[in-house]
Amino acid sequence: xxxxxxxxxxxxxxxxxxxxxxxxxxxxxxxxxxxxxxxxxxxxxxxxxxxxxxxxxxxxxxxxxxxxxxxxxxxxxxxxxxxxxxxxxxxxxxxxxxxxxxxxxxxxxxxxxxxxxxxxxxxxxxxxxxxxxxxxxxxxxxxxxxxxxxxxxxxxxxxxxxxxxxxxxxxxxxxxxxxxxxxxxxxxxxxxxxxxxxxxxxxxxxxxxxxxxxxxxxxxxxxxxxxxxxxxxxxxxxxxxxxxxxxxxxxxxxxxxxxxxxxxxxxxxxxxxxxxxxxxxxxxxxxxxxxxxxxxxxxxxxxxxxxxxxxxxxxxxxxxxxxxxxx
Numbered sequence: 001x002x003x004x005x006x007x008x009x010x011x012x013x014x015x016x017x018x019x020x021x022x023x024x025x026x027x028x029x030x031x032x033x034x035x036x037x038x039x040x041x042x043x044x045x046x047x048x049x050x051x052x053x054x055x056x057x058x059x060x061x062x063x064x065x066x067x068x069x070x071x072x073x074x075x076x077x078x079x080x081x082x083x084x085x086x087x088x089x090x091x092x093x094x095x096x097x098x099x100x101x102x103x104x105x106x107x108x109x110x111x112x113x114x115x116x117x118x119x120x121x122x123x124x125x126x127x128x129x130x131x132x133x134x135x136x137x138x139x140x141x142x143x144x145x146x147x148x149x150x151x152x153x154x155x156x157x158x159x160x161x162x163x164x165x166x167x168x169x170x171x172x173x174x175x176x177x178x179x180x181x182x183x184x185x186x187x188x189x190x191x192x193x194x195x196x197x198x199x200x201x202x203x204x205x206x207x208x209x210x211x212x213x214x215x216x217x218x219x220x221x222x223x224x225x226x227x228x229x230x231x232x233x234x235x236x237x238x239x240x241x242x243x244x245x246x247x248x249x250x251x252x253x254x255x256x257x258x259x260x261x262x263x264x265x266x267x268x269x270x271x272x273x274x275x276x277x278x279x280x281x282x283x284x285x286x287x288x289x290x291x292x293x294x295x296x297x298x299x300x301x302x303x304x305x306x307x308x309x310x311x312x313x314x315x316x317x318x319x320x321x322x323x324x325x326x327x
Contacts, residue, residue: 042134043141050138054131058098061123065094068116075110098124140255145170146246148261150294154221155273163201163219163227164274165263167246168293169212175248175257178211182219182245184226186238199226201242211248213288214277235265242268272296 042050069076069090076093079085085093085106093106097120108114152165169175182201187194202225204218221227230240242263250257275295279287 039134043137047138050134054134058127061127062091062094062098065098065116065120065123066091069094069113072110072112075108075113076106077109078106094120097121098127100124140253143257146259147293148244149274151267151269151296152242152263153269153272153274153296154227155299157218157220161221162204163221163242163268165217165244166274166293167215167217168290169214172212174251175211176209176251178208178215178246178248180206180215180217180244180246182217183243184240185243186226186235186240188238198243201226210251214290214293216274217244232265232268232270235268240265269296271299273299 042053045053066087070087073085073087073090076085076090079089089106095101096103096106097117100121108117147168147170149166152163154161154163156162157164167180180203182203184199184201186197186199188197189195201219204220208215219225219227227235244261244263246257246259246261248257249255273296275292275297277289277292279289281287
């Protein structure tokens with residue numbers, strides 16, 4: 001355990017830039033940011049880069065031992081009579097030694113070359129072990145192939161405006177004990193200046209025993225919701241963003257899967273509702289039309305209540321309908 005007074009590595013300053021009304025940290029995305037941590041770097045890098053890195057490491061390792069063998073080329077036995085081995089021969093001898101191939105033609109015949117072969121054999125074992133471990137770690141990682149709707153709507157549901165978005169399981173495999181959490185991030189002025197506040201959004205249903213097809217996620221906007229009483233202009237001014245996180249257990253691999261998504265104010269659709277995906281074209285079956293997954297339709301008569309109970313002297317009912325946050 002480290003003591004607070006001990007010396008810690010410096011934390012790099014980060015600049016936040018606004019994109020689409022949402023603040024994003026510069027240079028925090030992408031695999032290249034892990035270059036100081038080789039293990040994370042090799043897991044985050046794309047497969048072509050991973051294979052290229054392994055090939056480059058293998059080549060450089062052989063070149064390094066080739067230079068050591070070049071200090072005593074006569075110490076490598078097996079050369080044809082009257083011929084002296086070249087540096088290229090020493091390179092291929094290194095390849096055979098590192099891979100424990102051992103064709104038997106070239107062999108060490110001096111103390112120096114025997115010592116180099118001993119060290120290279122050890123490096124060969126380590127190289128194969130590390131490469132195999134990294135490849136296995138990459139193959140064994142389970143990733144959720146989820147598809148979040150491109151937009152989120154605020155539509156009436158059971159007398160309340162409700163933040164709604166959709167999640168689809170692309171693989172359509174069973175994700176056990178799926179859970180979704182959502183939070184509203186927005187700027188807030190405090191005594192010490194501007195700060196970013198993160199408020200949890202209670203969901204109508206935040207977990208599923210077995211998530212396989214589609215999930216309609218809803219947050220009811222009532223007097224307990226952080227959206228309550230905020231107009232679209234208020235959300236834009238405070239750089240509001242809905243952050244969503246999913247976690248579950250892959251039923252086949254028995255490993256946890258995670259997925260994240262976010263909706264800025266530009267992604268919110270006011271006075272619109274999602275198009276119905278359920279088609280009853282057969283009395284014995286239901287057809288889910290995923291071509292309508294992102295489609296929305298205008299509300300025929302969007303409710304814009306006068307929000308009783310939100311002003312002084314108004315109705316103080318225990319749970320009045322909240323005014324929709326429409327600007």
